[in-house]
Amino acid sequence: MDFSKETIFTEARSHKKFDGKALSSDDMRAIYELTKLAPTANNSCPLRIVFLNTIESMGRLASCALDFNQEKTRTAGSAAILAYDLDFYTRFHYLAPHMKQPVAHASWPVERIERYALANANLQAGFLIAAARALGFDCGPMGGFDVPAVESQFFDEKSWRFSCVILLGHGDPSAIHPRAPRLDFDDACRII
Numbered sequence: 001m002d003f004s005k006e007t008i009f010t011e012a013r014s015h016k017k018f019d020g021k022a023l024s025s026d027d028m029r030a031i032y033e034l035t036k037l038a039p040t041a042n043n044s045c046p047l048r049i050v051f052l053n054t055i056e057s058m059g060r061l062a063s064c065a066l067d068f069n070q071e072k073t074r075t076a077g078s079a080a081i082l083a084y085d086l087d088f089y090t091r092f093h094y095l096a097p098h099m100k101q102p103v104a105h106a107s108w109p110v111e112r113i114e115r116y117a118l119a120n121a122n123l124q125a126g127f128l129i130a131a132a133r134a135l136g137f138d139c140g141p142m143g144g145f146d147v148p149a150v151e152s153q154f155f156d157e158k159s160w161r162f163s164c165v166i167l168l169g170h171g172d173p174s175a176i177h178p179r180a181p182r183l184d185f186d187d188a189c190r191i192i
Helices: 005-010 025-035 055-064 069-075 088-095 110-134 147-154
Strands: 047-052 078-085 138-142 160-169
Touching: 005 110, 025 047, 025 078, 025 110, 047 055, 047 110, 055 069, 055 078, 055 147, 069 138, 069 160, 078 110, 088 110, 110 138, 110 160, 147 160
Parallel strands: none
Antiparallel strands: 047 078, 078 160, 138 160
16 A cells, blocks of 8 residues: 555546456455545444446446546446435444434434535545555546436435446556646635
């Protein structure tokens, strides 16, 4: 594993084209073992992942992709479909035994539950990208999917909501454009 800032951040890039080779089940488990360590509010851990690593499953995913994302998806041998679980709080008895009222979230309005689940799943998604990079894999995070199609084809659980797809594997560096600019500190941040 390479936990250098170059591997995870400064030299890492989002890939749009891959070599088509699938990750192993052990690779996917290793990515998850690091991802699950992400901080989440009350240790809620709302991220749910459907890993794909067969030609058939990747073809099904590509058929759900919109426009130019179809070809990107077809080049990858593996992907992680990320979801957030609206019923995350049903696991608090295990994940957060310190909470006095672990089922209080059940009475929240659905909009509040969704925002909470999505925000915390997004923290975990960032860890997934960092984990994959640290383990030597390239990532291609993207939206641009027919959400109802993805949810109906890949999620058995009614409480899971689609967040994004992260293509996984070894990217083709010749297909990368020069890194686009980022906002400077003064444009994106304030110190109060």
